[in-house]
Amino acid sequence: MLTADRMAAVDANAAALGVPRKQLMESSGNAVARVVRQYVDPGDRVILVCGRGNNGGDAFVAARFLSDYDVQVALLGHPDRIGTDIARENWAALQAAEIPTTTITDSTAIGDLDLSGVDCIVDAMLGTGVTGALREPAATAARGITAADTPVVAVDVPSGVDADTGRAAGNAVAADHVVTFHDTKPGLDALDAEVTVADIGIPAAAERFVGPGDLLGRDRVAESHKGDNGELLVIGGGPYTGAPALAGQAVLRAGADLVNVACPESVAPQVQGYSENLIVHPLAGEEVTPSVVDDLLARAAGVDAVVCGPGLGDSESTRSAVAAFLDAYDGRVVVDADALSVVPDVDTDATLVCTPHQGELVGMGGPSADDREQLADQVSDFAAELGHTVLVKGTHDIISDGETTRINRTGNPGMTVGGTGDVLAGVVGALLATEAPRAAASVGAYVTGHAGDLAADAVGDSLVATDLLDRLPEALTTDE
Numbered sequence: 001m002l003t004a005d006r007m008a009a010v011d012a013n014a015a016a017l018g019v020p021r022k023q024l025m026e027s028s029g030n031a032v033a034r035v036v037r038q039y040v041d042p043g044d045r046v047i048l049v050c051g052r053g054n055n056g057g058d059a060f061v062a063a064r065f066l067s068d069y070d071v072q073v074a075l076l077g078h079p080d081r082i083g084t085d086i087a088r089e090n091w092a093a094l095q096a097a098e099i100p101t102t103t104i105t106d107s108t109a110i111g112d113l114d115l116s117g118v119d120c121i122v123d124a125m126l127g128t129g130v131t132g133a134l135r136e137p138a139a140t141a142a143r144g145i146t147a148a149d150t151p152v153v154a155v156d157v158p159s160g161v162d163a164d165t166g167r168a169a170g171n172a173v174a175a176d177h178v179v180t181f182h183d184t185k186p187g188l189d190a191l192d193a194e195v196t197v198a199d200i201g202i203p204a205a206a207e208r209f210v211g212p213g214d215l216l217g218r219d220r221v222a223e224s225h226k227g228d229n230g231e232l233l234v235i236g237g238g239p240y241t242g243a244p245a246l247a248g249q250a251v252l253r254a255g256a257d258l259v260n261v262a263c264p265e266s267v268a269p270q271v272q273g274y275s276e277n278l279i280v281h282p283l284a285g286e287e288v289t290p291s292v293v294d295d296l297l298a299r300a301a302g303v304d305a306v307v308c309g310p311g312l313g314d315s316e317s318t319r320s321a322v323a324a325f326l327d328a329y330d331g332r333v334v335v336d337a338d339a340l341s342v343v344p345d346v347d348t349d350a351t352l353v354c355t356p357h358q359g360e361l362v363g364m365g366g367p368s369a370d371d372r373e374q375l376a377d378q379v380s381d382f383a384a385e386l387g388h389t390v391l392v393k394g395t396h397d398i399i400s401d402g403e404t405t406r407i408n409r410t411g412n413p414g415m416t417v418g419g420t421g422d423v424l425a426g427v428v429g430a431l432l433a434t435e436a437p438r439a440a441a442s443v444g445a446y447v448t449g450h451a452g453d454l455a456a457d458a459v460g461d462s463l464v465a466t467d468l469l470d471r472l473p474e475a476l477t478t479d480e
Contacts, residue, residue: 007181045119051127053126053129056076104137118148123145134170142173152174163187166187230251231257233260245261247310250423251426259278260280263282268280290324308325314338323342337360355424379398389441420468451468
């Protein structure tokens, strides 16, 4: 079962894997035609009421597969405003094939369709990506379709119905049969309609592997203010200064508004010196110890997520401080590097994303396997036992929350250089401020690896961690 947003991501990932959207539309339209044939006999009249998006495009294709019937395609809107190239191509194919079409530009023309005189109506006005009350002329068309005493087949979801909830904000089409694609949608269970899930050739890899589709829907709201896109706290430093600075800069490059770095006062000037964009908070002492935990908790109370671990070191005192912090904190935390070792022994109400490499995973009591799929299954079991999301860094990153497991294939051998893990922790932290843990970890792995690939294209084996910071903005963009 896939939500509308998740289905859009899977569709885009399939395209990135080399499965053309035009091919998927052809399969979708064929599936719709097969269901329509269940309700009509050759020569019966079928009308397809279509919107200007890919949902309408599916119906344009379906019309070509219904040559044994008296078919008419009604487009709501002007043909020159059809929204996608593939839908436009299939509209043009209807014209070339001389399949009867008509355009409806206002609600008063709906009555001219004589919906009461048809043997089957196909509702292809709006798909899963559209929510809210129907606007004209779709609203009037929906009333007409529902009022007609004839079978109604809806494409993907009845127009006006939220595919995720099954609810309608206003009037909606009452369909007898819904043809949805690849997987069912959560809201369809609530409908009094038969549902057919059509296999249209989307490979399982489009769900399994993280891809560009996972970046969809992440644009900032135009009216957003400082802090709306996330404020983070990075806890790190002591033996090392570059690690917390890299993580903090990655937080900002990944789209968060503010980042605070809490580090020992002995290294605070060096950390601040890496970038004026970091808000540095010195902690008493030369390393993070239990004496500063109350200070950390107070600072963490005002942020959306915490990144804990970069550059902390593994002294017993520091491990005790991390354990005390996690024991008392109930927010969202990316746990990285030396902080990972305390996680299995801590009972915390915090939501954790743990980012170990395979050696650190074993140190946490996790699995070790050479086979990717075997390791993925074992990581899933370990995440379920741990009760947190785990991102295992490797040739292929494995991300699991114990329920769903994803694999990321971006990245390259040059990223074995020191500091790239700190960048990853910062990117995941920025995403965790606004997104669910598994999504934050999956997208974070994909984006960081993609940034590394872009850097390697430019500098080859001379890649360093700061090269990733420069490429993160490009890696976060999508052509969708």
